[in-house]
Amino acid sequence: MNFLRILLDLVRGALIGVVEIIPGVSGGTVALIVGIYERLIESLSEFLRGIARFVVDVLRGRGLAAAGAHFGRVDWRLVIPVVIGMGIALLTAARVVAPLVDEHPVEARALFAGLIIVALFVPARMVGWPWRAHEWALAVVAAVAGFVISGLPPASSDAPALPLVAVAGAFAVCALVLPGLSGSFVLLVIGVYEPTLAALNDRDYGYLAVFMLGMVIGLAVFVQVLRWLLRRHHRITLAIMTGLMAGSLRALWPWQGGDRELLAPSGEVLPVALWFLLGAVIVVTMLIAGRVIERRAGARIDSRGSASTRRGS
Secondary structure: OHHHHHHHHHHHHHHHHHHHHOOOOOHHHHHHHOOOHHHHHHHHHHHHHHHHHHHHHHHOOOOOHHHHHHHHOOOHHHHHHHHHHHHHHHHHHHHOHHHHHHHOHHHHHHHHHHHHHHHOHHHHHHHOOOOOHHHHHHHHHHHHHHHHHOOOOOOOOOOOOHHHHHHHHHHHHHHHHOOOOOHHHHHHHHOOHHHHHHHHHHOOHHHHHHHHHHHHHHHHHHHHHHHHHHHHOHHHHHHHHHHHHHHHHHHHOOOEOOOOOEOOOOOOHHHHHHHHHHHHHHHHHHHHHHHHHHHHHHHHHHHHHHHHHHHHO
16 A cells, blocks of 8 residues: 555656646646645645754754754655656656647647646535635636736747746746646746756756756745645635636637637547546546545554554553
């Protein structure tokens, strides 16, 4: 069971990494779909707090107990395989998946639209039923915002300035952890998507270092805010995430023009519908598989606890 869980987390991380290469799909959305979003946010927040505490305590000559406490609260059994899966997928997707999406954009968007539409069930269920009036209202506002943002035309920049690269990294990582907004789409709107993809493929370490610096800064600020919102305003935050995901579906309408204008269906519609259906089936399968593994793991823990209790008595 531990092996299956590690394998599942590797696959979860790989899926998050793959979609971050593709404009229009959010890694945060995939993390929600596969059931690890809140655990990742909590672990990431504790890790960043541990780093900050480590730096402060070293400079002030204090011990490392406080930093160690933060690091100890990180769910390493989840984080390590997810990060490994993401890293492998990012390097692979940059060379394999992205070109396929470029060559078959209609089919790719249909596939991801199927993923997202079914995935809306995940945060909506996490809010809890029934939804309150103000939660519906905030979700609608978020959906409109997501619709408008996802319709922005792409910008272009062959050689972006390094400060812009850092800012792009900060915004992109915020979109990465926020369901409904795609980090790669943010890069596309800012005009650094293609240069960043080229830097990843060409191993341009100077460019990537600046980009990662921006990501670290963005994470350090945004993750703490998001963690606070999830703890203090859990239902409202998830309702807004649901709305953002729904509005971002605009970017995944299969038939689009060069400036992201929406077009009427054309050509062979049936194959596109089948790709959409495949996306929906993939999400349903992932949800069922994750739930089965988690239930079996929970049953195994309960049985061990019952056995220990019987031995103790």
